[in-house]
Structure formats: C-alpha cells, structure tokens
Amino acid sequence: FVRNPEDAAQLFAVRRTPPGLQPSEMRYLHYLADVLRSPPYCPHFKPMKLVSITLQPVPLFNKVRDGCRPYVEVYQGEERVMSTQQEYERMTLFNITHGKITLPLNVTVVGDVTLVVYHARHVLGRPTGIKILQLQLHTGFIAGNTLNFIKNELDDLSEGEHYQGDKFSVVLYIELLQATETCATPWLDHNSRNYNSDVLFSSTIEAEETRENFVPKTAPPPRPGPPPSRPGPPPRPAPPPPSRPPNEYRDGPDTPPMKRSEERESLLNDEDEDADFLNLSSSQPQRPPAPAPHADLLNIGDSGGGGDSDSNVDLLGFGQFVSADPPTTTANSIETAMDPAGHS
Secondary structure (H helix, E strand, O other): OOOOHHHHHHHHHHHOOOOOOOHHHHHHHHHHHHHHOOOOOOOOOOOEEEEEEEEEOOOOOOOOOOEEOEEEEEEEOOEEEEEOOOOHHHOOOEEHHHOOEEEEEEEEEOOEEEEEEEEEEEEOOEEEEEEEEEEEEEHHHOOOOEEEEEHHHOEOOOOOOOOOOOOOEEEEEEEEOOOOOOOOOOOOOOOHHHOOHHHHOOOHHHHHHHHHHHOOOOOOOOOOOOOOOOOOOOOOOOOOOOOOOHHHOOOOOOOOOOOHHHHHHHHHHHHHHHHHHHOOOOOOOOOOOOOOOOOOOOOOOOOOOOOOHHHOOOOOOOHHHOOOOOOOOOHHHHHHHHOOOOOO
C-alpha cells in the first residue's frame, strides 16, 4: 500500500497513535522495505567480525563531567556474546582531552546484533553501568568494512550535554567472512498474490481516501513533444545610408545647403571684389580718381574735411584711431617734409 517506511509510520500515527519508533526500529523497517521491493533484496548469511568501535568526541558521564570510563556489551539475538567490563581500577578513564574513544571487540556475530555502551560508575565498591548509547543492526544487510552512525541514528541517548553537541558519532569497524553453511531464505517461496491491502479497510471508500491522503503522488513522465522547429534564416542587415553628394557638404549643423546657381554667383562676386581691390579688372568701369594728387597711405591726411572719404585708401586701418581734425597743410609743405634732402 505504501512503499516508504516514513509514510507507513505517519499513517499509523494518524489512524492509531504515534508509534514512538527508535532509530534502530526504523532501520529494520527499511530492511523490510528492501525485502518487499521488486526485485527483492536477499540478505546474505556471511558472518561479521566486529573489530573495534570508536566514539567521537568523548562522552561526559563522570561526576565532574570531563570524561567517562566506558565498556561494551555485544548481543547476538538475545544472547550476550561478549563484554569488555573489567574491574573498576583496570578500566581506562577517557577525558575530554583524548578527543575520541576506541575499544577493541574482536568478536564474530551473525544475524541480529545489539551493541550497548556503558559508563562504569563506582557504587558501593563495585562498578555500576550507566547506559551511554545502544544500536541494533542485521548482518545480512551490511556491506563494506566501516559503519558510521550519527547521533540521530543511535538509541537510548541520555538528555543533557553529555555528547558535546550534535556532532557525536559512532564508527564500527567490521570484516565480512565467508559463509560456512547455506541457509534457506524463508520468504523466497512467498507469493505476493496471497495478500491484499483491502483487508486493512472496512470499505472501498475508506481505502481510496487513505490512498489519496497518505500515498505520495508520483508525477507521470512528460510526453515527448515534437522536435524543435528549425530556426529561420538570420535577418538581413539594414541598407547603409545614402552618401551625401559633394555639393551638399556642410561645415556646421546650422548651415543650409547652397544651391548650384547661388554658389556660382558667390564665386563671381568674390572674383569681382578681388579684381577691384587689385585694380586689375579691365572689364569693370574705373572708379573716379581721388581729388588729392597723392596717396595717403597712413591716413594722416584730411580725414575730417569736406573731401570724399573714399579718396584715401586706408591699407593699415589707422583711420579709426583719428578722433580730431588734423591741421590743414598744403601739398607743397607735405612734399617738402617728406623730402629729407631738401630738394624742391
């Protein structure tokens, strides 16, 4: 009906009462689940030799809470097959500075095995055992040479800070030996059609409700979908922008393009201005001559008189600095002043 031991324990807790299973009892439920699965697991009948047991860190069970004086008892079924208990003074006291405890066992067992670890406390002149931990296992489901048990996999743990936190663990070193005799497995001839889970319920409706509430639902495997479509061709790149013709080239963003006719007129005007400035153009009419018989190169002549301002060619631009009318002089006095030799 249910295949997981945890689900079975949950169903029992809801319908009856919490079972209060210890870790070793849950371990045996997993053994049973392995036998009932398909295909079933068949446990082997190889004897197992317990070499040693290690506890780490050191449990704190003495009166001063700094160590313990441990010993181990091993049971096969209900029979005790060995014990490491000795006289109180001969048993080793392990304190917290040792870090771990390792006790040799060297005993061979088969089937159901129980290990119990005690702390020897001296009471009324003889040692009295205080249980530190207990664990149970079946040798037919063991493989390998090392068994590790963490704290929540151990039975009959004491309350308090005896184990120095949750990192307490037990390591069991073992050896599997060759089987000396073959034993018949009792469940090999069992037929699964001999039992039916409906006998656990009073009606079909109750069975369906229980199955719906407690049996985990497994999602069906996804159906294979159609193969992915073939990707299409890559998009064509955008065409490059058209190149700008030479006559539309701009120096700045605010300069409008100049038409061809305007450009031609501008070039002609520039040629006319150059010809007029150098006085090399013969096709244009000449300007009227200046009234003065001389060329006032430095603009020191009569710039404020009644004459025409265009008669003087101010090449050096000194005319703008003349603010008052210069004194009136005659042409002869100017020529005399410009002749350093005094020739007339």
